[in-house]
Amino acid sequence: MRFVDSVVRQGMFVALALSLQLLESMLPMPLPIPGLKLGLANLVSVYLLLAADWHVAMRVAAIRVLLAALFGGTLLGPAFWLSSAGAFASLVGMTLLLRTASANITILGVSLVGAILHNLAQLLAASYLMQTTGVFSLWPWLVLFAVPAGFVTGWSARALWKRTQWMWG
């Protein structure tokens, strides 16, 4: 039953993350800055880092990015590589930070670092794909919004985790 249990659980979180990502793509863009976003789907990743383990978070994020690209028809296209780079870099960074510095830092700071790494990886991927360094001029703007977005995501993930701990036995 443990196997079925974990498959069901991961499937549920993939569905949740996909819905959040879709919802986010339907929101109007507040400012015309490429790469600017709330990072709603990242809420699931941060939550899973708290509730489960890094490899569960990684698997769910990988399936989410893959399925979103498959449904959107952008599989293996430039946008797919950008979102893969962002999701992967932020999860690796957050995992390492949680492992090494969890005595000094809470999930709020971890989530903030995840948000900034997400932006940075996307800019690196974009500058490679488009062969231009000009995109880095967007970075200060992206960081400005990553601070509140990262904190809110971390805070929300912790609040959700506190209320759903019963689910994880």
Add this chain to the structure above:
Amino acid sequence: MKKMKRADFLMGAAALAVSVLGIAWSQASPVKPGAEMIVRQHNHEVLRVELTDNSEETWTLGEPGHQNVVQRKGTRARVVKADCPDQICVKQGWVDKDGDQLLCVPHRLLVEIRSKGAKTIDALAR
């Protein structure tokens, strides 16, 4: 469990400081007007136009499914239409200053504004 630790706060403050400094620096550096518009598609230059008079020109680039309509009006340029899902390049609106870029990642299209005599990526690579 503490709600927030000192390191969280410091990291947030540091990130904000870096960001504000970066924005201030970019705002303070002298702005050069654009002299030409360079359009690259899949990293190949497909268009280079001088931004001079008050005339208006429109180009349709790429095949349907990967199409962008680029417009020049006097010294300004914009992407009028794109058949990509995110429409980021369209929402970026007009650009006219040296270094300004319009980015359409799904179609790998880049519209870049350059001042007179500025080195392009291609010139640097040679």
